[in-house]
Amino acid sequence: MDHPSEDSPSSSDKSLGPTNHPQLPFPDEVLEKVLSFVNSHKDRSSVSLVRKDWYNAERWTRSKLFIGNCYSVSPEIVARRFPRIKSVTLKGKPRFSDFNMLPRDWGANVHPWLVMFAKVYPFLEELRLKRMTVTDESLELLAKSFSGFKALSLSSCDGFTENGLKALASHCRNLTELDIQDSISEDVGGGWLSSFPENFSSLEVLNFASLNSDISFDDLERLVSRCKSLRVLKVNETISLDQLQRLLVHAPLLTELGTGSFMQELTPRQYEEVETAFSNCKNLEALSGLWDANSLYLPLLYGACAGLTFLNLSDAPLQSGDFANLLVHCPNLRRLWVIDTVEDKGLEAVGSSCPLLEELRVFPADPYDRHHRDGVSESGFLAVSHGCPKLHYVLYFCRRMTNAAVITIVKNCPDFTHFRLCIMTPGQPDHLTNEPMDEAFGAVAKTCTKLKRLSVSGLLTDVSFEYIGKYAKNLETLSVAFAGSSDWGMQSVLEGCPKLRKLEIRDCPFGNTALLSGKLKYETMRSLWMSACNVTMKGCGILAREMPRLNVEVINDEGSDGSQADKVYVYRTVAGPRRDAPGFVLTL
Amino acid sequence: MLSAQLGVEGQSQCNVSLMASSASADCITQNGSSLKERNYLGLSDCSSVDSSAVSCGADTEIKSNLNLKATELTLGLPGSQSPHHQELSFTALLDEKQLFPLIPSKDAQKSVVSGNKRGFADTVDGFSDSKSAMLGEGKNWMFNGVGVMLTNKPCGTQPLVKTEATTLKECGNNVNNGGSNTNNAPAAKAQVVGWPPVRSFRKNSLAATSKNNDEVDGKPGPTALFVKVSMDGAPYLRKVDLRTYSTYQELSSGLEKMFSCFTLGQCGPAGAQTREMMSESKLRDLLHGSEYVLTYEDKDGDWMLVGDVPWQMFIASCKRLKIMKGSDAIGLAPRAVEKSKNRN
Numbered sequence: 001m002d003h004p005s006e007d008s009p010s011s012s013d014k015s016l017g018p019t020n021h022p023q024l025p026f027p028d029e030v031l032e033k034v035l036s037f038v039n040s041h042k043d044r045s046s047v048s049l050v051r052k053d054w055y056n057a058e059r060w061t062r063s064k065l066f067i068g069n070c071y072s073v074s075p076e077i078v079a080r081r082f083p084r085i086k087s088v089t090l091k092g093k094p095r096f097s098d099f100n101m102l103p104r105d106w107g108a109n110v111h112p113w114l115v116m117f118a119k120v121y122p123f124l125e126e127l128r129l130k131r132m133t134v135t136d137e138s139l140e141l142l143a144k145s146f147s148g149f150k151a152l153s154l155s156s157c158d159g160f161t162e163n164g165l166k167a168l169a170s171h172c173r174n175l176t177e178l179d180i181q182d183s184i185s186e187d188v189g190g191g192w193l194s195s196f197p198e199n200f201s202s203l204e205v206l207n208f209a210s211l212n213s214d215i216s217f218d219d220l221e222r223l224v225s226r227c228k229s230l231r232v233l234k235v236n237e238t239i240s241l242d243q244l245q246r247l248l249v250h251a252p253l254l255t256e257l258g259t260g261s262f263m264q265e266l267t268p269r270q271y272e273e274v275e276t277a278f279s280n281c282k283n284l285e286a287l288s289g290l291w292d293a294n295s296l297y298l299p300l301l302y303g304a305c306a307g308l309t310f311l312n313l314s315d316a317p318l319q320s321g322d323f324a325n326l327l328v329h330c331p332n333l334r335r336l337w338v339i340d341t342v343e344d345k346g347l348e349a350v351g352s353s354c355p356l357l358e359e360l361r362v363f364p365a366d367p368y369d370r371h372h373r374d375g376v377s378e379s380g381f382l383a384v385s386h387g388c389p390k391l392h393y394v395l396y397f398c399r400r401m402t403n404a405a406v407i408t409i410v411k412n413c414p415d416f417t418h419f420r421l422c423i424m425t426p427g428q429p430d431h432l433t434n435e436p437m438d439e440a441f442g443a444v445a446k447t448c449t450k451l452k453r454l455s456v457s458g459l460l461t462d463v464s465f466e467y468i469g470k471y472a473k474n475l476e477t478l479s480v481a482f483a484g485s486s487d488w489g490m491q492s493v494l495e496g497c498p499k500l501r502k503l504e505i506r507d508c509p510f511g512n513t514a515l516l517s518g519k520l521k522y523e524t525m526r527s528l529w530m531s532a533c534n535v536t537m538k539g540c541g542i543l544a545r546e547m548p549r550l551n552v553e554v555i556n557d558e559g560s561d562g563s564q565a566d567k568v569y570v571y572r573t574v575a576g577p578r579r580d581a582p583g584f585v586l587t588l
Numbered sequence: 589m590l591s592a593q594l595g596v597e598g599q600s601q602c603n604v605s606l607m608a609s610s611a612s613a614d615c616i617t618q619n620g621s622s623l624k625e626r627n628y629l630g631l632s633d634c635s636s637v638d639s640s641a642v643s644c645g646a647d648t649e650i651k652s653n654l655n656l657k658a659t660e661l662t663l664g665l666p667g668s669q670s671p672h673h674q675e676l677s678f679t680a681l682l683d684e685k686q687l688f689p690l691i692p693s694k695d696a697q698k699s700v701v702s703g704n705k706r707g708f709a710d711t712v713d714g715f716s717d718s719k720s721a722m723l724g725e726g727k728n729w730m731f732n733g734v735g736v737m738l739t740n741k742p743c744g745t746q747p748l749v750k751t752e753a754t755t756l757k758e759c760g761n762n763v764n765n766g767g768s769n770t771n772n773a774p775a776a777k778a779q780v781v782g783w784p785p786v787r788s789f790r791k792n793s794l795a796a797t798s799k800n801n802d803e804v805d806g807k808p809g810p811t812a813l814f815v816k817v818s819m820d821g822a823p824y825l826r827k828v829d830l831r832t833y834s835t836y837q838e839l840s841s842g843l844e845k846m847f848s849c850f851t852l853g854q855c856g857p858a859g860a861q862t863r864e865m866m867s868e869s870k871l872r873d874l875l876h877g878s879e880y881v882l883t884y885e886d887k888d889g890d891w892m893l894v895g896d897v898p899w900q901m902f903i904a905s906c907k908r909l910k911i912m913k914g915s916d917a918i919g920l921a922p923r924a925v926e927k928s929k930n931r932n
Contacts, residue, residue, distance in 0.1 A: 099782030100829065156787075182787060367784045368832075369845070397784060424784045481783065506782070532826075557816055557827065559885075559908050 031057045041066040063087060068526050070108055070132065071551065074575035075116035087126035087151075088117065094529050094569055095479075096504060097131060098156060098182075101531060101567070103555065105582050109133045109159075111141070112580075118145035126177075128153040139164030143171035151177035151205070162189030162213070169195035177205035179232075190215035190238075196223055203227040207234040209258045209289060214238050225250040231283075234258025237291045241300075242270050248277035256286040257304075262316065263292035271300070279303030288312035295322045305329040310336075314363050317341040324349035335359040340375035340397065347380030351387025359393035360384055364424060367397070378405035385412035392450075393418040400431040401458060406440035416448040420455035426482035426507070429459040436460055442467035445475075455479040465489035469496020477502040487514035494518035504529040512539030515568075519547050527571035535565045537588075543570065544588035551577055552588045780846055781814060781827045813903055819847050819880070819911035830903045836895050843882065847911060880911045 035057055038044055041064065048058040064087040067073060092108025110132045117124055124146045134157045142149065149172050154160075157180075168175070169192050190213035196203075203223070208215070215238065224230060230251050235244070239260025248254070266274065281304045290301075293316040305311075308330050314337040318326075323342040327333070333354045338346065340362050350357065362380075366373045378401045385391060391413040401423050410416065421440075429436055437458035444451065445467045452474055456464065460483035468475065469492035476499050484490065490510040493500070494517055502525065511534035522528055537554065544552035555567040577587040813830040826846055833839045882894040886905040894902065894909070 096782060096785075098787050099785050101782040364784060364786060367786045368842070397786070422784055426780070426783065479785075481785075507780075557814075559816060 028053065028057055032061045035061045039064065060084065064126075065089065067091065069571055069573075070110075070113070071575065071578055072526070072571060072573045075113050077574060079116050079120040083120070084123075085117075085121045086123055087128075088113075088121075088124065089128040089130075090132060091130040092132035094504070094527060095131070095502075096506070096529055096531070101506075103582075103584060106555075106585065107133070107578065107580055107582065109135070109138075109580065111135065111138045114138050114141050114145070122146065123148055125149060126151040126153075128155075129157055130155040132157050133159040134164070135159045136161055136164035136167070140167040143167040146172075148174055150174055151179075153177065153179040154181070154183065156182045158183070160188065162192040165192035166195040169193070169200075170197065173197075173200065174202055175200075176202050176229075178203070179205050179207040180210060181207065183210040187213060189213050193223070194219040201226040201228065204229045205232040206230065207232065207258065209234040209236050211236055212238070217243050221246055221250065227251075230254065232256040234288060235260045237261050237289075240264050241266060241274055241297065245270070245274045245277045248281060252277075252280045253283055254281055255283050256310075257281065257284055257288070258312075259287070259289035259291075261292055262290045262297055263294060264297075266297070275300050275303060282307070284308060286310035286312070288315070290316040292316070293318065295319075295325075298322055298326050301326065302329045307332060309334045312337045314339060314361070317365050318346070320346035320349065324353070327353040330354070331356075333357055335393075337361040337363070339363050339365050341365045341373070342376075343374060344376055344380035344383065347376060348383040351383040351385075354388060356390060357384070357388035358390050360388070360391060361393075361395040362397055363395075364397040367424065369399075369424070375399055378402050381405060381409055385409040389413060390415070392416050395420040395422075395455075397422045397424055399424055400428070401437065401440065402430045402432050403435065403437060403439040403443075404430075404432075406437075407443040410443050410447040414447050415450060416444065417450050418453040419444050419448065419451060420453065420479070421457055422455060423458040426457075427459045428457075436464070438464040438467070442471075445471035449474065451475055453477040456483055457481060458483075460489075461485045462489035462492065465492040469493045472497050474499055476500060478504070480505045480508055482507045484508045484510060487511055487517070490514035491517045494521050500524075501526045503527075505531070505533060507532040509534055511535055512542070515539050516543055516546075519543055519550075522547065522550050522570055523572050525572065527569065529567075529569055530565075531567040533568075535568055536563055537565050538563070540565045540568055541588050549573065553578070553581070554586045554588060555584055556586070781829055815884075815906055815908045817843060817846070817909040817911070820913050822847060822911075828909070830906065835899060836902075839894075840882070843909070843911065881914050882909065883912050884909050 031054065035044075035047060038047060044058055044062055048055040059081050060083065062082050063084060065078065065082060065085045066089045067078070068091050070090050070092045090110065090113060092110075093102060093106060096102065097106065108131060110129055118141060122145070125148055127142065127149075128151075132154075134154060139160055140163075142152070144167070152168065152175075165178075165188070168178070188211050190211070193208070193215040196219075200223075204227070206223075206227075213236075215236070217239065220235070220239075221243075224233065224247050231254055233247065233251060233254055234256065235247070235258060237260055239247075241260070241262060241264040244259055248257075278300055284304045284307060287301070287304065287308055287310070290313060293313075298318075305326070306329070309332055311330055311333055312335075313323075317339045318341060320342050323338070323346040327349050331353065334356055336350065336354065336357060336359065338350075338361070342349075347362070350360070362376055364375055366375070376396070376398050378398070381394075381396055381398070381401075382405050385408070389412060392415045394416065395418075398421075401421065406421070410419075423437070430440075437456075437460055440458075441454070441456050441460065441464045444454065451472055454468065454472065454475055454477070456468075456479070462485045465484060465488075468478070475497045478493060478497070478500065480503075487510055490505065490508070491514050493503070494514070500521070506529075508530075510530065515530065515535050516539060518528070540552050540554055543550065549572055550570055551573050553569045554565045555569075556562065556564075557566045560566055578585070581587055814827050815830055817826045817828055828839075828842065828846075830839070833842060883891050884894050884902070884906045885891050885908050887907060891910070894906075897905075
């Protein structure tokens with residue numbers, strides 16, 4: 001959404017659609033036809049910049065809307081520019097809201113958008129929301145406004161209960177997808193599942209794994225048996241193993257399965273039945289859930305793992321032995337999410353069993369170190385890098401790391417696009433040499449030329465940021481915490497990374513000089529987040545004054561003395577200051 | 589409610605001076621239920637943090653069934669009725685031991701309290717030697733740098749203690765393991781808001797080892813209760829969600845880990861300036877004599893010592909926390925009890 005200009009070209013009438021422009025070598029219809037093959041919103045934005053008639057042709061033919069920051073534009077502007085939208089992706093809160101760093105009721109409410117969509121896009125089919133507040137009222141409006149509505153995806157959203165979902169289930173006759181991920185509202189209630197009408201059978205994707213409430217299994221079973229096209233089913237923890245077996249019998253063609261609880265006293269006959277059910281899932285590509293899985297029941301899965309490309313064990317703390325035994329059956333794994341209970345030994349098994357691995361995420365079992373478990377270290381990561389040369393996405397939570405290991409890791413796997421390393425102790429140096437981790441991240445920036453996303457951690461001086469600014473030419477997202485020595489660190493990044501879009505910083509000694517050094521750059525970025533840094537209200541005020549197309553929002557903590565800016569959120573916008581900002585958000 | 593929380597105690601009480609080196613380490617021992625005043629620092633009660641004349645605050649009518657022992661600033665869980673343990677702590681409290689050893693000291697085994705710190709041993713029923721050893725080690729390690737003195741409401745069921753004992757033991761082990769790198773020792777896994785960046789919904793159940801209320805994933809609960817925590821001398825504030833803790837002990841250890849990095853000058857941007865390796869002896873020198881007290885500002889704007897009142901009451905009234913030097917915290921204590929008494 002780069003050009004919100006609403007002027008219509010002199011030769012076309014907006015209400016009738018574009019007509020032939022005499023100076024064009026080919027008619028608009030051809031242009032539109034060609035453009036209908038252009039799907040990526042980035043490409044479409046580029047197309048719209050060529051000339052006015054291209055802009056118009058593009059806006060008439062765009063059917064998928066992507067808005068990365070719901071406050072960068074307003075529903076009115078969107079509705080004016082794009083008359084024919086069928087699919088909307090909207091993202092709201094800054095990412096740090098996932099970690100409780102934003103007060104409640106900060107905003108990103110989808111309702112005003114839905115009100116506009118109900119008016120302007122009656123044929124809306126798809127809505128994908130991330131980090132937005134979605135109330136029951138909104139879900140009801142959604143359910144009743146779009147007769148052809150097909151797909152709802154809610155990722156990290158909050159604000160709804162089963163009542164909203166009930167409205168959706170009862171009214172959307174053509175619903176194919178209901179995908180709720182990482183829901184913040186836990187006790188949503190489970191009655192919604194029973195609200196699908198008896199003749200409703202169009203569901204292809206159903207994911208309610210993160211909703212913890214009890215649902216009626218009978219209704220679920222009936223629903224699954226009716227929906228012959230179901231290919232993705234992710235149930236919640238309340239579904240037991242033998243219940244899962246019955247579901248699998250009805251849906252052997254699933255490509256993605258999220259199990260329920262994987263711990264249950266099974267009779268030998270039940271065990272066999274479950275094993276058979278899994279073996280019959282010949283199309284399974286992705287597997288998740290597996291709550292409380294242990295050595296007794298993991299073997300039940302083996303028959304389903306041959307074609308598995310994505311194994312998500314982030315809810316199943318396994319020990320290295322069980323984990324290694326499971327991996328033997330998954331030779332085609334490309335994406336793997338585990339908990340660090342598997343330890344370095346488990347990661348060695350990854351290195352030896354998963355040669356095709358492209359993505360690895362290791363989550364901490366004990367993030368607050370209450371139980372002092374070792375978790376994983378640099379040797380596990382090294383082992384994976386040796387055995388999995390195609391690795392390009394990593395999210396790694398560990399308690400210790402060394403520069404040497406990271407340097408070797410990126411030598412083994414130079415194709416990293418996403419390198420997110422979280423050494424969980426803030427400001428922790430290389431545990432062997434006690435030096436800062438500057439060289440590690442320098443190596444990542446230098447060696448991984450395709451790097452798009454980087455999260456740094458450990459003890460870092462400005463040197464690491466110099467490296468990043470100098471070498472990370474494709475970097476789009478950078479997350480920084482407890483790092484840097486002076487303003488120069490942040491400045492290096494702002495001056496250096498040409499493709500930077502999102503910068504999120506917390507607890508770093510960067511102040512007004514650093515903040516203001518990037519003022520022109522922020523208009524080329526989606527957003528900047530700085531919290532617990534050395535930025536003051538004065539500095540933010542200067543930024544706001546000098547850059548009117550940026551929203552500079554500050555949230556100060558209670559009892560703060562008013563001169564420091566505790567949380568700063570800066571983003572480009574064509575919609576002006578927020579009209580729905582709660583009291584604690586100060587727009588400068 | 590206070591009495592229920594704090595247990596019944598009519599024995600000799602001892603008020604502990606927070607300043608080890610202070611000459612005013614008066615210990616006013618009284619018998620039975622006649623003890624009314626709790627003279628932490630040998631000073632009068634005053635709401636400001638400025639030091640003032642030494643005098644004994646005249647607390648009135650503290651109920652005899654208040655377990656003032658329990659509200660004394662020690663580490664362990666009140667609730668034990670064992671006189672033996674009480675006396676143990678009494679003696680130990682007077683004992684001017686090394687306050688902040690980096691390595692768990694062997695002589696902390698029996699009497700887990702050194703200096704002004706009360707150990708678990710003092711107040712937990714059925715306390716075993718081995719447990720006290722673990723706790724002793726761990727406790728001393730944990731007080732590395734930040735002598736946060738808290739009390740706990742008596743929730744000392746055995747399993748709870750055991751878990752914390754294990755935690756402390758592992759703390760101790762951690763120290764021993766991190767020999768080559770002093771930065772490992774405090775291992776400041778700070779319970780800072782939002783760190784580590786793990787999503788709150790993620791439920792990695794450590795079913796075997798976690799307590800019921802162990803919020804492994806740090807969910808904020810019905811309403812998150814963020815308060816600022818500042819420390820004298822630290823370059824920036826932190827914030828914690830009080831709802832992620834359920835006892836003073838948890839709060840204490842969380843804060844300790846969070847701020848020990850400042851004391852050592854190792855972690856964070858501040859650490860960049862003082863990043864040179866600290867030898868153990870250097871550390872000990874630094875920590876010797878430095879003593880911190882955890883205080884909070886309540887809804888009335890008064891600064892109180894943390895730990896005087898039951899946990900729930902505390903989180904209901906705490907607006908923000910401050911880790912002060914002991915010398916600045918003189919005279920805070922008595923008010924807390926009196927205030928809460930007045931509220932009751």
